[in-house]
Each structure stands twice: as C-alpha cells, then as structure tokens.
Amino acid sequence: MPRDPNPRRPTLDTLAKTLGVSKTTVSNAFSRPDQLSSDLRERVLAAAREAGYSGPDPVARMLRTGRAGAIGLILPQSLPSTLDDPATAALLRGIADACEERRLGLLIIPGVVRGRDTQRIVDVAVDGFIAYSLPRDLPVLEEVVIRGDPLVVIDQPRRPDVSTIHVDDLRGAQLAATHLAGLGHRRFGIVSLPFRADGYTGPGQVDRITAPTYDVPGERMQGYGAALASHGISLDDVPIFECARSDEELGFQAGRYLLESAGAVTAILAMSDRLALGVLAAARERRIKVPDELSIIGFDDIDGAARARPSLSTIRQPLQLKGYAAARFLLDSPRVASSQARPEPGDRAEAESVTSESEILDLPVELIVRQSTGPRR
C-alpha cells in the first residue's frame, strides 16, 4: 500500500520553511514588493513557482483584511429572466461598468423572491450589496440591514434607513397620463406591474392596489390618479389589470382583458414597455388600429420601444445610469471605499461609527412621444 507523501497544497508557511525565511517575507514578496530586496523577492517568487504556490489564499486574506473585493447583487428574478428583460439587462450593464472601473467582482444572487433560505442568501463574501426591486416585506433585505452590511437599493423598497436609487415614478406616471388626457382621451385602462409578490395576474383588486407590497406600482398609480383627477376622471372608473411580471405575454393578456371587457377604452397606460408591447399585440389581434382607435404608452424606453411597429410612446428612465449610479453609490460609501472595512485587530479607533446617512438619488424621467399615442377620435 503506497503511502502518499501527503502532497498538500503549499501555503505561505510551507514556502517560508522551505526557503528558510519568515512568513512575513514571503507575504511581502507577494503583497508589498517595497518591503524587501528585489533579489530576495525574486528568490521567493521563483521558489513559489517551483513549489506550485501561486499567491496568498484569497479567503485567508479576506479574513485577515476584511475586504472581499466584490459586491453582491440581489436580484428578484432568476438570472435568465433578468437577462431576457431589456430593462434589467441595461441596469446590469450599468452596475457591471462601475465594478469594472473599480476592478471589483460582481457576485450575482438571483431569484430571491421565490423564497430561498434567507440566511444562506447573504452568506457570501462581499463588501456590500445592491438590492434591485424587492417587495417591501422580503426577509432577505431585513437580514442585510440587520447585519449592517453596506447596502444600496434600486427602485424599491423605499425605506428611510437605506440609500436608494430610483426615478420619480409618480412624476413619470403623471407625464404619461397627462399626455394622453391632453390628447382628449377620457376612457382609460391601466396595465400594472405587480402590487404584491404572490404571482397574481388578473383584474385589479382594491385591497392590493391600496396596500401594495411593491412601492413602484403604488407610486405610479398615484401619478396616474393625480393626472387623471385634474382632468375630472376618477381612478375608480378606470379598469386595471395587474400582471405578475413585466413581459409581453402578460401584457397581451392584459390587453385582451381591457379591450374586451372594458369596451370603449381609447387609451392604455402600461407600467412597462414590455407590457405595452403585449398590449400592442392584443390590439393587433383584434384589428384595433393604433393610434387611430387606441393609444398606448409604456414606461422605461427599452431599445425595443423605438423599434416596435407602431413605435411606442413611453416614459424614458435612464436604466443603465441607474445601475451605474447605484454601484458608485455603494462603492463610494465610506465603509466600502476605505481600504480596510474590518478594523485592525488591535485598533480601537473603530472608524468612528461610520453610519453613513442614507441618501436618495432621484433620476429624471422624460416623456417620449412616438407613434403609439395620438388624439382621441
């Protein structure tokens, strides 16, 4: 029975012993070249190469230095669906840009709304988190907040103790509704993003709308409501269809519902471009002419909006910038920016409780008028 010579992977210690120098020296050879003669350094590096040792173990270094060199991105949906959606894909691009500038890793933590074990989710080695569009009651976010990890939220939930990046959804919705009301429309329909995270798709229900778990649709409803009210229209008279996700298929369902059951609707407000695109398809199916017989406006201004036939009027929000800004926000926060997030062992100074104030960054929205909206006939 051959006895293995126990070929354990070499460590700093092994190498130091082999070379007859201290661990300090080996460590310095890798991480602080100025702390030793280049001669010695060369010798160490050569020996390392020979021994198959290629630098300090990142995990051990992290434990010691307190820096993970990466940030975590908490995503509600699976990564595939996130990439499929042009809006979230753009967001991701922005985040990735910022990480690249800073040479930080990006650890993606997808699918958190479909209840995974809260604890495990945040059990990752990162210097901070970006959370994108989560329902208000999601435990995972509470977990991050409790831990006191640096955190920036994009879109929602909006809570006073957390820095947040979002657009002025209320104003965006107002712009959309005002645009259509200004064109003379009086009979509206609304295609909504989910008010709650339970997967419901169907006609609007009062309790869901008035007590939403998602902030964004709530804000937008208020925006629609305010604009319509100033034209003498009550939201109570406006049929609403809630979609569990932002995609064309559900938008199509919503379109059918609004066009069939609600009869004489001449203008539809959709909370995303993908939903609006679905409504467009439903109109096509019923041979309803857009914008002659029906006006449709979306939200986001994804690439596909301009390319649609007819091209889609919408409320533009700077998606990529939103991602970029969120990442910069996080990376520039004192806790993450400081080269040592974890205080030194003997260090009493303790970075004087850097509870950086939570901030809100409000990005602009803009009405983009294209072919899908026109005067009421």
Place this chain on the structure above:
Amino acid sequence: MPRDPNPRRPTLDTLAKTLGVSKTTVSNAFSRPDQLSSDLRERVLAAAREAGYSGPDPVARMLRTGRAGAIGLILPQSLPSTLDDPATAALLRGIADACEERRLGLLIIPGVVRGRDTQRIVDVAVDGFIAYSLPRDLPVLEEVVIRGDPLVVIDQPRRPDVSTIHVDDLRGAQLAATHLAGLGHRRFGIVSLPFRADGYTGPGQVDRITAPTYDVPGERMQGYGAALASHGISLDDVPIFECARSDEELGFQAGRYLLESAGAVTAILAMSDRLALGVLAAARERRIKVPDELSIIGFDDIDGAARARPSLSTIRQPLQLKGYAAARFLLDSPRVASSQARPEPGDRAEAESVTSESEILDLPVELIVRQSTGPRR
C-alpha cells in the same frame, strides 16, 4: 470626549460569552440544529437577534470549511459586451441555470483579455472556474491551472490538461461550406473571428491564419478548407477578412471589403451570426440581392438569425446548453462536489489525489437553411 463602548460587530465568541455557553453551541445553533436541544437553540437564536448577530461570518466559515459556495466565470470581454452579444448572453443563461439549481453563487470576472493584473484576477473566493473563449497564451488561465483550481473551459483554448466543452467547429464549418458549394457556388469569401487577441481587423494574413492564438477560428478555417477542397477550391483563392470582435459593425466592414475588392464573390461564410448580419447590411447598402446575387451563412443561430430579413441560414450550436453543461461539468467534478474541498486539519486521507481526468464534451452542430442562401445564378 465620549468614549465609544467599542461597538464591534458581534461574533460567535461574543455571543457565546454573553450567553454563558461555548462557541460550539452557538455554532451548532446556526449550522447543526440537531446537535442541541431546541430549547437552547431558541435561546441562542433569540440572543443573536437581540445582539444584532445574524449568523457566522461567511469568510471565516470558508477559511475553515474550504468551501466558497460560488464559482468564478472568466470572461474575455466586459460584462456589457457579453450581455450585448446574444450568443454569449445565451451561454451565460445556461451557466446561471446550473448555478441556481445547485444554489451556488456566480462570480463574474469579465474583461480578462485586455490585460489586467493576472494575479489579482484569480484572487477570488470560489470553488472553481469556468473560462470562456480565451486565447491560448493568456496568463490568467495558466495561473488557474498552476494553482490547481478546478476548471472547465468553454470553446477555447483546447488543451489536453483541461476539461473542455465545445462543439465540433470543424464539422460545423464543413457543413456550412458544403451547403454553399452544393448550391453551385465557386467564388467564396470568408468573414473570420479573430485569429489573435491583438484587436486586428482587416484582410486575412497568412501568418495569423496559420498560427492562430484562438483555436476556434483555426478549426473552422480547416473545416471550410476541407469542404471547399473536395469541390476543387483552394483556400488560397478565397479572400478572407478578419474581425477583431463578433459584431454587426465589423461584419459590415468585412462585407464591404469582400463585396468591393473581391469582385465576383457569390457566397460568404461568416463565423458568427452577428458578423453575417453585418454582411447582410453591407449587401443591402450595395443593393446586392440576397440570396439571388449573394448567399450568406452564419454560425451560432442566435435569436436574431431567424428574425433577420432575409432570415439567416446558419450553423446552429446549442449555446445555452453549452453553458449549462460546462457548469454541471464543473459542479460535478469531485473536487467541487465533495462537501469539503479543503481537507480537514488533521485529515491524512487526503481524498487520494483527485486529479480528475480532463474530459472533452463535444456538442452537436446543425445546418439551418433559411432565406439567405440559395443556388448560384
């Protein structure tokens, strides 16, 4: 001057002392519920909540257990460009799917071809790496191999000591060229992916083609060459245009070049659909009718291929599956699969040198004939 009571973040140790139990017990309360009475467990968890302690530090746990709970994905391009490209986006989807199944994190390490510091790149806490489409001489890969980290390569480089997932590029190229030659074409042009990683875009150069740093274009050239040869056509007589990246813009440039300088070309072989789409645009610009006057075939079968006008004939490769298979390959490798990658401190058994044999998984390609190819007139 108020003296902070040093509100250091609580640890397992702190908590144990507060509660008057051992660290073991606290640890067990979180990680091995069966090791203590549920009464005690509740007490510990309650105290933890109160103290603002939310579970063991992932980094420390990693150092101890040797498991990072994530894999690293090494990408040649920036994440934005990767997401922009439907082919790589599909690949990413497949990888993400597998990670989600296994509840593993995915740490994205983009932009490695544009020389970043090799050392730092792989200084991340992961259980293994997937490397996608890298040039043969890239130091970062060597680094991973030397470290002995579990590794699966997608597409390239193809080296015997590393497990690799790819399609039969040679055969795919053969199918494409045979298809066109079978339609009677005799005057070909080739739009190539890069042979080297130096950013060159321009007419094909013999030394680059015969000694490529990228394996895939090399294989495909051989495939084209073999198919053409059996129809009596020598590659020497075929104009080639090399593109530094796979995108429509460079494809457009290539198309112009081939259509202008090469005169009577009637069939163009492009190594990606995006390149082919660019050629299509160039033909449109010059009012050359496809497929009447010019046949074009791509490679990949991205979503946009079927939607193009005219729709694009191509060689389909299972992009998403490729990603999924690579991830599964890695995750099922003994080193990663075993619940403890790092041997126990006192453990001599040493998992008997699990140098899992490197394997190659060869995925099928398929000729998809659409509108962009037709008989020579």
Place this chain on the structure above:
DNA sequence: CTGAAAGCGCTTACAG
C-alpha cells in the same frame, strides 16, 4: 531589510 507573534471568526473531532 527581516522575523516572531498575535489574531481575523469560524468548525469540528473529541472527550465528557
């Protein structure tokens, strides 16, 4: 320029 020592926060046999 170099080395000895402490300690980051945790998990796991092992003994009781």
Place this chain on the structure above:
DNA sequence: CTGAAAGCGCTTACAG
C-alpha cells in the same frame, strides 16, 4: 447534549 482546544492561511504592527 455540551465544552475546550486546535487550526484553516494569512497580514500587520512591532522590535530588531
């Protein structure tokens, strides 16, 4: 069911 102890691999003042 519970606790004392070792040790994962590293970095950093500090002393020489």
